[in-house]
Amino acid sequence: MPQVKDPHQGVHSEQGALRGEHPGRSRDPVIKAVDLAWLEFTKPDLDSAEVFAQDFGFSVALRTPERLHLRGTRPGPPCLVIRCGPVSRFTGPAFRAADRSDLDRLARATGSRVYALAEECGGHGVTLRCPSGFPVRVVHGRRELPELPGQRPLPLNIGRAPVRVNAPQRPAREPARIERLGHVVLQTPWFRRALDWYLDTLGLIVSDFLFLPGRRDRGPTMAFLRCDRGGEPADHHTLAMHLGPGTGYVHSAYQVADLDALAAGGAYLAERGYRRSWGIGRHIQGSQIFDYWRDPDRLMLEHFTDGDLFDCGVEPGWAPMSASGLAQWGPPATRDFLGTAPSRDRLRSALAALREDNELDVAQLLGLLKAMSS
Template sequence: MTDPKRSGVTAIHSLDRFVFSVPDLGVAKTYFTDFGLDVRQIGNRLDLYTFGHPHRWGSIYESGKPKQLEYLALGVYAEDYEPLRRHLEKMGVKAVDPHPLVDEQGFWLRDPDGITLQIVVAEKSSPNEKGEAFGPLNMKNPIGIDIGINRRAMQPVKPVRLTHALLFCSDVPRSLKFYKEALGMRLSDQSGEGIAFMHGVHSSDHHLLAFAKSDGPGLHHTSWVVRGIDEVGLGMEQMLNKGYRYGWGVGRHVLGSNYFYYQRDPWGSFTEYSYDIDFVGVDTDWPAQDHPPEDSFYLWGPTAPEDFVTNHETATRKAG
């Protein structure tokens, strides 16, 4: 099946990979293994896969320094690579040197907050259709009636794929303008100048990237699709049983509509189990809206931790 492409539009199609660095690679390896990812170590780098999927979703390097977002790789179709490069040059977006951690080809630029971006020809990893809906886990009792599954039958939760990343930025409208005009993404929804969500025009989840107001750049969370709402709750249970106590959920978002559980990682950012996020097809012109603050966060769930939107990357840089 051919990947979808919106006619007459040159734009990125996927968040191909995120890359960040941490003080201790061993801590990262344990955390993401516990979370349910297929973690592969190559020298001083971890590559993050989901089991049964060939795509490399993220890479983590050891720096001996506080956690820092290094760069994002954004995927394009081969036929869009040179047209997008020319478009950026015409806009006056300056090319920059490749990131020192790079291990593949592409051209490089920075967004208005200085986040390094790599544009790379890649297979489309964002979805082409709405994910399959799974109901609650059930088993049949001896007379054939569905009943709840028992704990002893549970297997570890293993996410299916990456769905999105949320970035901190100093000016949400400015970031929206850049990612729309420079890279062809489109607004899905926003809440004032506090938070905004953007999708890919060649079909994607409700958001590939989201932006939250802060005092500078950083990575707030990455989000990973699981197979049902039960797996969101079981993911929470999995992490609690591994000794990770600080998280948020289970709940359901308004914008994007997905069920969620956020686990705080060892560096102050989060990793989300997500199920049933909205989908924007290649032929859909999503009716973006500006929502009131009470709809920007969640429909139901426990109260979010007070420091849920704290940018620990800028806090660390200021302390240093």
């Protein structure tokens, strides 16, 4: 394992892991997934979903009366697979395996089966079920879509070597063209079980842990997980999870060319009446410049650029969870983004979670609410 200087030191936390704390990786995972492949949703109105998708910056890869596949400009599979269904909801992620034999290994280890994916997509998959209850696909051999023209980062006059002379800068106010799927964030009341499942089954490794202030002895309440590609750098997080009363989707993130593409794309979305949830700012864990939006069904999506890349030699950072600790700069995190705005649905979800056999109790719930208001 490469030995590197701790990138967390003085930035993410005052100290690293303590003796006996979660190591953030499995000693012997079944496989090591290499990336997110795509995310799956259902929506009752595919026409509305397609309009928002194009305004947000996706390109349409496939459109039928029952399915909508959305892609970025980079070669690969679609970022999103949306099927027509009675309600708008997240149905699960798909991860990419490094080799076809990984699917056989997963099938043997979990009692699943390997099956052929849809003919227009190609490849094979295995469907697993994570401790949070929703299906997780692992796929290999999917047919790749060719590269599309993308937005070029704008040349910037910074430092002592200007690159732009007699050439005014006028970024077009247009959709921020999506390059690729970056990560998905999930909430679960079975946080530790789900965390260990992703480490043991898919070989993900933790980049950062967050814990409740004053309650570090109870373990982490959020984890940012990346793919283990050995010495090849991977996104700081491909999957992030946090303890909470809900189960499932929080948001998903999509890379764009640069800050100008992100900001001009945000102005374009605002002009068309879409609702910004939070932004523009720069995160601490992951360092991305971010901008969060709600689609017409109130699902949250993020434009991001300039995120951290870690290889397998970086051990987890540890930091207290707080609303103010989510960004280095930018406006304060909104109640909409944090999920702390009071509502009957949130109250019902919290009460239901407290009655179930899971990892959430009253002290943890109150600690989460306090952290997200600090």
